[in-house]
Each structure stands twice: as structure tokens, then as C-alpha cells.
Amino acid sequence: MTQLKDNTPLGKVIVITSGKGGVGKTTSAAAISAGLAKRGYRTVVIDFDVGLRNLDMIMGCERRVVFDFINVIQGDARLKQALIKDKRVETLSILPTSQTRDKDALTKEGVEEVLKELKKDYDYIVCDSPAGIERGAQLAMYYADEAVVVTNPEVSSVRDSDRVLGLLASKTQRAESGEEPVKAQVLLTRHDQARIDKGEMMTVEDVLELLAVPLLGIVPESTAVLRASNVGMPVVLDAPSNAAAAYEDAVARLVGEDVPLKVGQEKRPGLISRLFGRSA
């Protein structure tokens, strides 16, 4: 499945962002980059959350970090020294961030330099944005060609996504230079069909109508996500699950395939397990 593409790298920069924290940015960044790499695309995923490094944990490479993104920006290490090659998928690399520095260590010029360098070798450069709309988040989106806005069907997440979509349309290099705007798509996560059926959760259509951008995919609320993070596996590399299938579909759409939307769902607990009060 993993074969190196010999042609010149695509050099596409994709930011995974959301505004709100805890909606699944890092999970999605890990799953999408692993999904792209599985398809043979040379992929690197960068952690922009300086000071709160977590991508390394989700990717399961936390004990292999020697140099980081900030070391490279400040000239203390070369890019090749900081990049960690994934042990499961040949075409995947991880650029971890610093756990001890703060967001001021990121500079626009430094980020631009690193991205320029990576574009020479990689098809996809996935930027895992920190939560919020401060410096770290703004730099993560600034050089993006495309954006995946991770959203939960919940009021504060939708509101924050709307805000972030506004920033993508105004505070990016593409916006400032008058180029074609950043292509933004919504990835709806923690989707729960059972709760939607009961009228407790906004539907996909509701969220899309509010945000008015295309949908990249629907990831169901799934126990597989926590399980995968427990063991440091991107969801798509872990045991098959609805969430993994949803991410695979999203990745297929991201690379331009026409995949029909499916609403995956966790199996509902049977009568017996419900009676005995077992919950996931």
C-alpha cells in the first residue's frame, strides 16, 4: 500500500484548525496525515501547539523526540535532525514542537522557511493548529493552501469555527496577497446519530447551513478514538473502526476523490448491556 511517489512533490499545506479546544484537532491531524501517507503520499505533520506538545503522544513517538520545530526555527538544529520518521508508515514524518518554550518562539519568517524546505520533499504538509486564535493558531493557518475546520455539533464549537473561517478568509497569506482563497472544509467530529434522532444534537445539515462551507467528512463519536490515543496510534492505523473508516473517506475527499458521504455509527448497546447499565 505504501509506495513512494517519484514525481515532484505536491507541496500542499493543510491546516487542521477549529478555534475551540478539545474538538479533535490533534486526533484529526494524526488520522489525516497517517491516511495520506498510507495512500503513498509523502506526508509530514507539524505540531504548532508550542508549550503543549501532544501530537507526539497521539502519533506514539514521544520517546523519539530529540530536536523540535522551535530548535529548527532558531537554528539550533537542522530540519532533517528534528523530523521523526514514522515506524509504521514509510512515507510519514512528524515534526514535534517544543514543550518548554512558548508561542513567541514561533516567527513568521521561521515558519515560512521551514515550510519552504518541507515543500521540496513532501506532498502534504499537515499543520496541527493549537486551540484559540492567538499567534500559534494564526501562524499555523497563515501559509495554508487548504484548511480542515474540525467542528463538533455543539454551539460553542460552531461559533468558534465560524470565527476561524473568517480568519482563514482574511488573515492568511492567500487572503493578503489576493490569491485564490484558502480552501476550507468542515470535518464534523463526535457525531452521534442516536442523539440527532432524539433531537438532542444539531444535524449535519444544520451545521453546514450555519457555516456555509463544504463538508469534508463526518466522524462518529467512537470509543476507538480514545483507545487509539491510549496506545499512540493514529485512528486509521489502529484496529478497524467506524471512526477510522470515516477518516479514510475524508482523506480520499481531501485528495480529490468523489466518495459518497456515510454516517457511521457506533453499535448501540444491546438490551442486556443496557439493563446492566454498562456504558462505553
Add this chain to the structure above:
Amino acid sequence: MSLFGFALKPRRSKSAQTAKDRLQILLAHESRSGSKEPDYLPKLQRDIIEVIRKYMKVQDDDVMIRMERENGLSSLEINIEMSADEKKGESAKKKD
């Protein structure tokens, strides 16, 4: 929580709809550039102030213009605060 909870629980109104309605109003206010919020509002505000100035004394920030969207109905609300020598608290509201 009770054993027969599913039978006794009264049918609650659909909270998801409430969430959507609240967001619709909110997002129309917190306009983001390049979205469905009309970008003529600031210009409209300037023009309206010009017109009002012909007849009465108003400052730039005495005029407030808001657009709301709800269930397919848009409303344009124009509030003009007038100084003490003019009549007080008058406001104009126009629906379309």
C-alpha cells in the same frame, strides 16, 4: 435513571433546534468577511447618517444599524439616538 425512565420521561422539546436558532442569530451578528453577511452595512450606515443629518443633529455613533435573520425573515433595525434638544428615544424599525 429509573428502571422505567424511558416511559415516564416527558417528551422534551428539541434542544438541537434551539441551538441552531441561537447560532443563526449570533452568527449573523458576528459577521465574518466573505460570508453571507452583507458588506454594504457600513456604507448604508454612512448614507443613512448623511440623510438624517439633513434634518437633525446626530453624531456618527448615534446611529446603530443591525441586520437579523430568523426563519427566513430578515429584519433591518435602525436605532437613532437623538440629543437632548431633539425628541428623545425615537427609533425607526423597518421589516422586509
